[in-house]
Amino acid sequence: MEEFYIEDDGIRLHAKLDMPEGRDKCPLMILIHGFTGHMEERHIVAVQEAVNSVGIAVLRVEMYGHGKSGGEFRNHTLYKWVGNALAVVKYARNLDFATDLYLCGHSQGGLLTMLIAGMCPDDFKAVLPLSPAWMIPDLARSGEVLGATFDPAHIPDELRRGDVILDGNYARVAQTIHVEDEIRRYHGPVLIVQGDRDEAVPYEYAVRAAQLYENAKLVTIPDDDHCYTYHLPMVTEAVTDFLREHS
Numbered sequence: 001m002e003e004f005y006i007e008d009d010g011i012r013l014h015a016k017l018d019m020p021e022g023r024d025k026c027p028l029m030i031l032i033h034g035f036t037g038h039m040e041e042r043h044i045v046a047v048q049e050a051v052n053s054v055g056i057a058v059l060r061v062e063m064y065g066h067g068k069s070g071g072e073f074r075n076h077t078l079y080k081w082v083g084n085a086l087a088v089v090k091y092a093r094n095l096d097f098a099t100d101l102y103l104c105g106h107s108q109g110g111l112l113t114m115l116i117a118g119m120c121p122d123d124f125k126a127v128l129p130l131s132p133a134w135m136i137p138d139l140a141r142s143g144e145v146l147g148a149t150f151d152p153a154h155i156p157d158e159l160r161r162g163d164v165i166l167d168g169n170y171a172r173v174a175q176t177i178h179v180e181d182e183i184r185r186y187h188g189p190v191l192i193v194q195g196d197r198d199e200a201v202p203y204e205y206a207v208r209a210a211q212l213y214e215n216a217k218l219v220t221i222p223d224d225d226h227c228y229t230y231h232l233p234m235v236t237e238a239v240t241d242f243l244r245e246h247s
Contacts, residue, residue, distance in 0.1 A: 005069075006061065008087035011080075014039070014068035015061045015088075019097075020052045027125070027247060028057045028098040030088055034107025035133065036164065038067035043106060043227050043235070047130070050236035054243050056102065061088050063109075074165050077173040078115075078136070081108070085116045089123060102243070104128035107200065107226065111136060111179065114209070117190075118182025126189040126246045128239060131226050132209065133201050140174035183212045190216040191242040193235050195224030217242065 002019075005012040016039060020026060029051050033044050039060040048058040062069040063084045065076035092101055103124050105113035110132025117127040139145060143152035146161040152175065159166040190213045194206040203220075210218035219238040224231045 006088055006091050008084050011064055011070040011084070013061050013063065013070070013084055013088065015059060018048055018052055018058045018060070020055045020057060023055055023057070023097075025097045025099055026055055026057055027100040027102060028059060028092055028095065029102040029104055029128075030085075030092055031058050031060045032063060032085065032103075032105035032109035032112055033060075033066065034105070034109045034131075036066075036073070037107065037109070038062055040067075041227070043130075043232060046232050046236050047104065047106075047239055050240050051102075051104075051243065054240050054247065056243060056247065057098070059088070059092060063112075075167050075169075077167075077170050078108075078112070078177055079173045081112050082115055082119075085112055086119070089116065089120055093123065100125040100247070102126055102128065104130065104239075105132070106130040107133045108136065110134070114179055114186075115177070115182050117188075118185035121186045121188070124186075124188060126191070126242070127186065128191045128193070128242065129209070130192075130235070131194045131198055131201050131228075132192065132205070134179045134209065135201060135205050137174045137177040137179060140171045145171045145174070180212060183209065187214050189242075189246045191238065192216060192218045193221065193238050194218070195221040195226065195228060195231075197223055198226045200226040 002017045064071040064080040065073035110129035111134045113129045155168045210216045
């Protein structure tokens with residue numbers, strides 16, 4: 001494992017690169033955590049290890065305001081995450097060993113995966129949104145973020161739920177994003193994985209995404225939650241099966 005930072009306009013993004021054993025050249029997957037998450041979460045590490053097991057390198061990166069990366073959590077927005085991800089994709093494209101690129105993200109990282117796949121459709125052999133939180137823009141337009149409600153035409157300067165605090169710009173940015181536009185721009189293989197008892201992202205969004213994509217497979221994890229507390233091996237099996245088919 002190699003640990004380092006990737007620069008994005010003055011923000012240092014914490015990254016770790018895990019190579020599969022015995023491979024000098026191989027495909028590479030970029031793997032991104034979710035809202036309030038980081039690269040060492042149980043489900044993120046499990047996916048990284050599963051991807052390595054099929055001969056694919058994994059570049060885990062923490063986005064603005066998360067983990068050991070720069071920026072304050074309360075000031076992060078989807079625009080900042082998009083900028084971060086584009087810088088990471090540019091970095092990955094220039095790695096000599098990488099023969100193909102894949103993109104995978106969980107929750108808000110899954111939403112980011114859907115956005116970046118549409119923006120850079122020629123860069124990725126396949127993308128894997130896991131429990132993608134692509135309802136965030138819809139909720140922001142209706143006046144809800146973090147379960148807190150507000151007037152969507154008059155967004156407050158601060159959004160708060162318990163100990164989690166966000167600047168109002170998070171909602172202002174989210175309102176402008178239309179994920180369906182980027183779904184239509186990506187034509188490669190897509191794997192969506194979600195628990196049918198996800199408490200954070202309505203399962204119906206996974207079904208709808210699978211219908212909107214041109215070439216998508218939805219794997220439902222029965223009786224499981226947002227971070228796959230109960231059946232994580234089913235998630236990693238779905239990921240490895242998909243990658244063996246599309247590598």
